[in-house]
Amino acid sequence: MLVDTASLTGKDLAAALNAETTARAQARTEQIGRAPRLALIVANDDPASAWYVNSLRKSAANRGIECDTVDLGADASADMLRTELSVRSADPATDAIMLQTPLPAGVSLDDVSPAIAATKDVDGVSPLSLGLLTAGSGRGGAGPPPGRGGFGGKNGAGRARAAPPQITPPPGARWRPGGWFACMRAPGPLSPPTPRR
Numbered sequence: 109m110l111v112d113t114a115s116l117t118g119k120d121l122a123a124a125l126n127a128e129t130t131a132r133a134q135a136r137t138e139q140i141g142r143a144p145r146l147a148l149i150v151a152n153d154d155p156a157s158a159w160y161v162n163s164l165r166k167s168a169a170n171r172g173i174e175c176d177t178v179d180l181g182a183d184a185s186a187d188m189l190r191t192e193l194s195v196r197s198a199d200p201a202t203d204a205i206m207l208q209t210p211l212p213a214g215v216s217l218d219d220v221s222p223a224i225a226a227t228k229d230v231d232g233v234s235p236l237s238l239g240l241l242t243a244g245s246g247r248g249g250a251g252p253p254p255g256r257g258g259f260g261g262k263n264g265a266g267r268a269r270a271a272p273p274q275i276t277p278p279p280g281a282r283w284r285p286g287g288w289f290a291c292m293r294a295p296g297p298l299s300p301p302t303p304r305r
Contacts, residue, residue: 126171133172136203144203145174146230147196151184152210161208176202186215190223197225206230 136144146168148161168175180188196202205228221233229237
């Protein structure tokens with residue numbers, strides 16, 4: 109018996125998401141008179157994290173999104189992180205915020221994520237964003253960062269959502285901070301390298 113098979117890759121999906129991100133960033137630029145701005149808040153010295161942050165910066169630039177990286181150092185305190193997240197949340201020139209993990213020793217996501225405004229929370233990690241996304245309101249966070257499904261925000265071109273409507277969680281997927289889509293990055297330059305053992 110012959111079985112039809114299909115090769116499943118993320119190339120088509122990644123191309124569609126990247127095109128949507130670019131279009132939304134262009135619309136936002138026209139709407140507000142400047143490119144949308146993503147703030148990447150980093151407080152670690154993890155090489156894989158540095159690689160990922162660099163890939164996000166490149167992806168943002170390729171899609172017309174300004175990207176600020178704020179490196180608070182691997183010894184940053186919870187107070188330092190909360191302050192920076194609060195400042196960026198209140199800054200009208202910052203449209204979206206990502207808090208890069210891992211966090212410094214002794215600092216948990218629960219300690220600092222409430223300082224991220226739900227309307228700017230890219231990964232949906234603040235309690236309000238997570239609640240809105242979990243409730244299915246589609247009104248949480250700024251939406252996935254470049255390469256993960258679009259760009260939005262409080263005044264974005266269309267409301268952001270946990271994922272584009274044509275994408276549904278795979279069977280058995282579980283929600284975690286960053287959303288189910290955080291573990292479904294398309295293969296290629298946006299995927300972190302696989303650790304070698």
